[in-house]
Amino acid sequence: MSDLIDLLQWPAMAASLLAAWLVGSRSAQRRMLGFRVFLGSNVLWVVWGWQDDAWALIVLNCCLAVTNIRGILKNESG
Template identity: 60%
Template sequence: MDGFIDFLQWPAMAVSLIAAYLIGSKRAERRILGFWTFIFSNLLWIVWGWHDEAWALITLQLALMAMNIRGIFKNEA
């Protein structure tokens, strides 16, 4: 299980990059998908951070998740 958790940082990074790309879209639907994708990456980072006891990373991801949730509601569709 430790090997899987250690590997999890790579999919988390890739999902974060995909989310950033989607957030830059002119289409509201893609931006909303980007926020949801960022939330998924936040969860992946939290799992990885919990395993490595990276408390600052977990706190950052929780704060970013709150901003992503706000982004979903503030996004003009």
């Protein structure tokens, strides 16, 4: 199981890169998708960090998740 969780770092990285690309879009729909992909990558990083005892990474991704939720809310209202 540990080996499978260890592999999560690669989709987490890919999702983070894709999300950053989408968030930089002029299209509101793409930006919203980017924030949602970022939230998915936050979950993947937390799962990976948990099994590796990477507490700073877990805290960072929890904080980033809050900023991504803020991004979603700001994009919905404006």
